[in-house]
Amino acid sequence: MQWCFSQVKGAIDDDVAEADIISTVEFNHTGELLATGDKGGRVVIFQQETENKNPPQFRSEYNVYSTFQSHEPEFDYLKSLEIEEKINKIRWLPQKNAAQFLLSTNDKTIKLWKISERDKRPEGYNLKEEDGRYKDPNSITKLQVPVLIPMDLMVEASPRRVFANAHTYHINSISVNSDNETYLSADDLRINLWNLEITDRSFNIVDIKPANMEELTEVITAAEFHPHQCNTFVYSSSKGTIRMCDMRASALCDRHTKLFEEPEDPSNRSFFSEIISSISDVKFSHNGRYMMTRDYLSVKIWDLNMESRPVETYQVHEYLRSKLCSLYENDCIFDKFECCWNGDDSVVMTGSYNNFFRMFERGHRRDVTLEASRENSKPLQVLKPRKVCAGGKRKKDEISVDSLDFNKKILHTAWHPQDNIIAVATTNNLYIFQDKVI
Amino acid sequence: MLKSVRLKKARTMFPKGTKRKSPEDEAPGPGPLSYSLQRQSLLDMSLIKLQLCHMLVEPDLCRSVLIANTVRQIQEEMSEDGTWQRMALALAQGAQGPQGPSGLAPPLTPSPERLVASELLCRSDLKPAPHRGEGGLEERAPGAPDSPDSPYLGPFSRWEGDEGEEGEEGDSEEADEADSEDSLSDPEEEVREHTVFGTFEIKPPLAESRGPSAENRGPSAESRGPSVEPARLCDIRAPSDAALEELFSDVDPSYYDLDTVLLQGPKMGPYDLLESLSHSPALSPAPTANCRSDINELDHIMEIIVGS
Numbered sequence: 001m002q003w004c005f006s007q008v009k010g011a012i013d014d015d016v017a018e019a020d021i022i023s024t025v026e027f028n029h030t031g032e033l034l035a036t037g038d039k040g041g042r043v044v045i046f047q048q049e050t051e052n053k054n055p056p057q058f059r060s061e062y063n064v065y066s067t068f069q070s071h072e073p074e075f076d077y078l079k080s081l082e083i084e085e086k087i088n089k090i091r092w093l094p095q096k097n098a099a100q101f102l103l104s105t106n107d108k109t110i111k112l113w114k115i116s117e118r119d120k121r122p123e124g125y126n127l128k129e130e131d132g133r134y135k136d137p138n139s140i141t142k143l144q145v146p147v148l149i150p151m152d153l154m155v156e157a158s159p160r161r162v163f164a165n166a167h168t169y170h171i172n173s174i175s176v177n178s179d180n181e182t183y184l185s186a187d188d189l190r191i192n193l194w195n196l197e198i199t200d201r202s203f204n205i206v207d208i209k210p211a212n213m214e215e216l217t218e219v220i221t222a223a224e225f226h227p228h229q230c231n232t233f234v235y236s237s238s239k240g241t242i243r244m245c246d247m248r249a250s251a252l253c254d255r256h257t258k259l260f261e262e263p264e265d266p267s268n269r270s271f272f273s274e275i276i277s278s279i280s281d282v283k284f285s286h287n288g289r290y291m292m293t294r295d296y297l298s299v300k301i302w303d304l305n306m307e308s309r310p311v312e313t314y315q316v317h318e319y320l321r322s323k324l325c326s327l328y329e330n331d332c333i334f335d336k337f338e339c340c341w342n343g344d345d346s347v348v349m350t351g352s353y354n355n356f357f358r359m360f361e362r363g364h365r366r367d368v369t370l371e372a373s374r375e376n377s378k379p380l381q382v383l384k385p386r387k388v389c390a391g392g393k394r395k396k397d398e399i400s401v402d403s404l405d406f407n408k409k410i411l412h413t414a415w416h417p418q419d420n421i422i423a424v425a426t427t428n429n430l431y432i433f434q435d436k437v438i
Numbered sequence: 439m440l441k442s443v444r445l446k447k448a449r450t451m452f453p454k455g456t457k458r459k460s461p462e463d464e465a466p467g468p469g470p471l472s473y474s475l476q477r478q479s480l481l482d483m484s485l486i487k488l489q490l491c492h493m494l495v496e497p498d499l500c501r502s503v504l505i506a507n508t509v510r511q512i513q514e515e516m517s518e519d520g521t522w523q524r525m526a527l528a529l530a531q532g533a534q535g536p537q538g539p540s541g542l543a544p545p546l547t548p549s550p551e552r553l554v555a556s557e558l559l560c561r562s563d564l565k566p567a568p569h570r571g572e573g574g575l576e577e578r579a580p581g582a583p584d585s586p587d588s589p590y591l592g593p594f595s596r597w598e599g600d601e602g603e604e605g606e607e608g609d610s611e612e613a614d615e616a617d618s619e620d621s622l623s624d625p626e627e628e629v630r631e632h633t634v635f636g637t638f639e640i641k642p643p644l645a646e647s648r649g650p651s652a653e654n655r656g657p658s659a660e661s662r663g664p665s666v667e668p669a670r671l672c673d674i675r676a677p678s679d680a681a682l683e684e685l686f687s688d689v690d691p692s693y694y695d696l697d698t699v700l701l702q703g704p705k706m707g708p709y710d711l712l713e714s715l716s717h718s719p720a721l722s723p724a725p726t727a728n729c730r731s732d733i734n735e736l737d738h739i740m741e742i743i744v745g746s
Contacts, residue, residue, distance in 0.1 A: 081496045107496075169499055169597070188499040213594040217507055219500045238500050271480060271511055275504045325476075329483060334501045 001347075001361070001420070002436040003383045005376055007061060009036075009046070010429035012374070022425040024412055028092040028100065031416040034062055034423055035102060036430055037087025041071040043104055043157075045115065062432055066115055068157040071106040083108050089174050091183070093196075101160070103183060107170040110185055112161035112196065120148040166192050166202045173223045179230040186223035186235060189216075193247075205253045206235060206245065221336075222282045229288070232257075236293060240277030242302070260302050262309045272324040272333065280336035285345040286417075292348055294339040297321060299350050299360065314360040314367060317352050319390035319401050332406050342415045351410025354399070355426050356386055372410065372424045372431040382436060474521060477512055484509045499597055506594070 011020060019040025026035050034046040047065035074083040085106055093101040099116040124146040127135055169187035176183045184205070185192050191206035206223075210216055219238045226232035231247045243256035264273065276296035284291045290311075293300050297318060300310035316337075320327060327333040332353075339350040351357045352369070360367045369386045376383055389398040412425040420435035484505050516522040 079496070083496075170496070213598055216503055216594045216597075219503050221500060238504055271477075271508055274507055274511070278500070278504060325480070328480075331487075331501075334498070334504070 003370060003422075003433045004380045004436050005378065005383065005431070006380075006421070006434045007432040008374070008377055008429055009044075009062075009064075009432075016428045020428040022412060022428060022430060023086050023088060024090050025414045025423050025425050025430065026090045026092060026102075027414050027416055027423070028102075029094050029417060031418055031421070033065065033092070033100060034414070034432075035090045035092070036423075036425065037070065037090050037104060038428075039084075039086040041069055041073070041085030041087060041106065043068055043070045043087060043090065043102075043113070066155040066157050068113070070104045070111060070113065070159075071109065074108075088171055091174050091176050093176055094180060096180075103174050103176065105171050105174050105185065108164070108167055110163040110171070110174060110194075111159050112163075113157050114160045115155060115157045118154045118156060119150060119152075121151045122146045123149050161196070161199050163194055163199050163202070166194075172221060173235075175223060175225040175233065177225045177230050178228055182230075184223060184225060184233060186220050188219040191220065191223055191233075191235060191253075203251070205247065205251070207252070207254060221279050224282055224284055224291075227284050227286060227288045234260075234282055234284075234291060236279035236282040238278040239274060240279055240295060242279065242282060242291070242293060244304070258304075258307050260307045260310075262300070268321075270324065272328060275328070275333055276324065281338040283339060283341060285341050286343065287345055290345065292339055292341065294337050294350055296333060296335075296337075299339055299348060301348070301362070312362060314348070314358075316350055316358050317356075317388070319388055323401065327406075330406065332409075335409055335411065337409075337411050338413060340413055340415045342420070343418045347415075349413050349415060349422065351413055351424070353406050353409050354404040355408040355410055356388075357410045357413060357424055370433075372426050372429075372433075380436075383433065477516070481509060481512045481516075484512070499594075502594070 010022075011017070019038060019042075021039040022036050023039055024035075024037040027033070028035070032048050032050075034048075036044050036046075038044075043066075044064060045066045046062035048062050049060040070087055071085040073085040075081075076083055083106065087104050087106060089103075089105050091103045093103070093112075095101075099114050102113050102115070104111055104113060123130070124144050126140060126143055126146075127137075129135055163185070167185065167187045167190070169189050171185055171187045173186040174183060175186075181195060181197075183194050183196060185194065185202075186206075189207065189209040190204055192202040193205050194202045206220070208218065208220060217239075221236050221238055223233060223235035226234075232244060233247070234242050234244045236242045240261065242260040244258040244260070245253035246257045247253060249255075249257065264277070279293045279295050281294040282291060289304060291302050291304060293302065293310075294316075297320060298316055299314045301312040301314075303311045324333060337351050339348060341348055346363055347359055347361050349357060349359045355372045356369050357372065358367060358369050369388070370383045371386050384397075387395075387398045388404070389395065389400045391401075394400050408426060410424055410426060414423045416422065422433050424431045424433065487505050488502060488509070513522065516525070
């Protein structure tokens, strides 16, 4: 599989505005829409062009469809702390009617947004002029039926629900249930279940807060509903465990149905073992039989029927294992990388440093490292595989570990649900790549 | 000679930027001595990270938990091989003697300030507050009220958000303890003691039980209790410059460059605060929880941040 550059969105200059830092990327269920959230609380939605005016080797382009301010910065007066407006996650709802709905969340508040199109407007009111002024009633001599005439497409985003005040700690995940009625939101210590229609109450379904906060040693890092079983969800922890819960078993899911944990490799033990085992993302496969977890150095694929160890493990950047101390010092070891599946669950993708991202082809046991950079941004330019030299003699075209730029990290990636189109977010740019056709 | 070796070790452990100077510097020297120094450096770094993560935006709980667990692991290992006990002994002897050396510490004996930081923070995690009156700097865990009703506070108490807390009452308890510390005659020692714990001290929550949260289960909105915790910045007491320099005497100043490069953001990075603390006038301690003084000090901090 070869990948080509398709598009890049965002500012070109190297001086990155803080608000423009992309914090989440998500395709909708058809792949027609691609949403990004940023640190400034804005959501930008791109739409794939439906008319394929281009020659066959071009896939349709994504253009800006809607931009809106989802969250504003707030101030918690009781704690004298800012609540950041950064969008942590966006999740699309399956489409039910002409409008599109998505959930977006910052650290404390989840909002349901309706994105609707307006391409007609009424004309010919009896009581109003075209500009809206009311007519003098005495001047009206006959009645007419207003008609809808076409107008330039206008895309409107309006907040339909605000789910607030249910999280003491920072929300890290939201996940829409397959029942299309409920969704969960997870923070560091608790998971809440919401009904999409009801904003003034939520059920707490997981609570790992210890009675004495001093005893806190583990936090929730991610959570997701099973794609088909509406009673099942998983949540991952900072100790590298994943717990699967069944909501039919009890109202409170503190006791897990399954616990997925790989025994630690004693030969690799160090003071950093726990930190690098912390899971930063968990994603079910589309077919619902597997789940993937991302920890600092690897991606693991678990069979939901086997809790003792993952069925596949892929090393993302093993060359960093000897640099963990430096990465701890500069805080990079706490970076939270996400991961994603392709449409048929045959390939998984995740990001790394130096604007590299990695793909692992499961069946063929192949992997590739690619780079998202402006230098490789000519239309349909094929991406050349990159290689990192861990030590010893550096070959031509290889890059040595010490030359990696740890400021350029790819934390967020997304894969089109059906096609081989991927969206890769660098710090403030969104790259869209497609596979090489022909 | 040993001192310069130690500096070199520090440099290799925490290389500047991302480019190495030479491959030979990568592998640290063999032997138990360098491992113990590495471990100590790691402990110090972790304590700094824990202490300095309380800025204007609520810090990442996951990160703090992971760092605290690392500190605990190091402390456990040090206890196992007896290093911890030796340190505690040296600290006890150092506390009774004259002030810590104003010059550079001998490399094999960790400086008293570092012992204070390590000992106190780690003790808070594992052991209950010792009875007051046993005397000596190392015995007293600051912020541990004497009354049996108030539980001891550890590094995560600041995240006690949702149970009911009464701020004013707690603060005055804290003030009373601070005022009546007869055992600490030297105000500077008291200042150093609070250096580590200042940012963690929170008023003791009144009813620390699982009851209230259990009641919130099921179909009721989880309402946040009136958590009144003014920004803990008012508790940061800038240590004397000499003590601060002593603590970080073998820290390569190029770290600050590394962090200003890597940590892009309006918030100060951990080392920026260190710099601003050592350069700016010491913040006046606020023994009473006066909201106005809190806000004044918050403004003061803001000026520093904006100024730098």
